[in-house]
Amino acid sequence: MITIYDIAKTTGFSPTTVSKVFNDYADVSPKTRRKILETAEQLGYLPNAHARSLTTKRSWTIGVLFNEPSGAGILHPYFAGVIEGFKKVSTSRGYDLMFISKDIGGKKSSYLEHCKIRGVDGVVVILPDFTDPYFLELLESNIPCVLLDQESDTKSTIYSDNIAGGILAVNYLHELGHRLIAHIGGGNTFAGEKRLQGYLQAMEGLGLPVDPEHVIQGSYDYTVESGRIAMEELLKASVLPSAVFAAGDNLAVGAMMAVKNQGLRVPEDISIIGFDDIEMVKFLTPALTTIRQDTYALGNKAADMLIYTIEGGEEVQSDMLPVELVIRESCRSL
Incomplete structure (x- = not known):
């Protein structure tokens, strides 16, 4: 199996420099980076996520931003259904999910900064908070986003009727x-x-x-x-x-x-x-x-919309899913 040491030997650069390229360090010149990546491709060094990144220029990672003020977090019933539906589609298309916050390693930063540091390809925003300036900063960026339970002229949206x-x-x-x-x-x-x-x-x-x-x-x-x-x-x-x-x-x-x-x-x-x-x-x-x-269907559709944008689709999409009455025992006839 080809290793970074084989690439280092072929290119004449140190294993440290080769490693920096694959980990996206900034202190490597464009010329050096290009030579190492081209050599890696020629040698068939494609054992992990770096492989797809070399050919597609994507990280194959989607950020999940969930503004949920009640304290329930991922246990919130709305989130559970949506994220299951979203995960089903996104993982089947080869994407991993990563939670996005404003706190990275104990240091306060913005959602946008976090997204850039992690190199996510796009973000699904569940229950967006338009009063949060950090969210607005992300919304105004060129990072593909899809918003659940909201309307927008610039980003794709999905919500129930x-x-x-x-x-x-x-x-x-x-x-x-x-x-x-x-x-x-x-x-x-x-x-x-x-x-x-x-x-x-x-x-x-x-x-x-x-x-x-x-x-x-x-x-x-x-x-x-x-x-x-x-x-x-x-x-x-x-x-x-x-x-x-x-x-x-x-x-x-x-x-x-x-x-x-x-x-x-x-x-x-x-x-x-x-x-x-x-x-x-x-x-x-x-x-x-x-x-x-149908929170599961909301998640499914949100994933389809976001991946469409990530993979080059330019149309801003909006969809509204139907709801239905479920009759049980808490209402009676007068």
């Missing part, structure tokens, strides 16, 4: 006879705003009044605790709603807890419907009726 999901939820509750339908929102997030928009559109379309006391914003991190606090506020309203549409399943779980803590029952006293269809909600008592988004 959140507006349709809100409409589905309200229409279903209306079919059950509910007229006083409240909403627990997902804060100032792309998905939260779209789901609120769907709720408002459906209420208007059905001719139902929207009581300001019945629209409570949960926090942008969609936590169970946030849902509990929001539901406690709803229970203080002068007229109680008969049903609640929560913008996320964790919010709905928190709302169910608050109802129980007040000595009330779901769905006998208040019906609750969520959004996401995370794994745990089917095991609740009562099992949660919800709007299902």
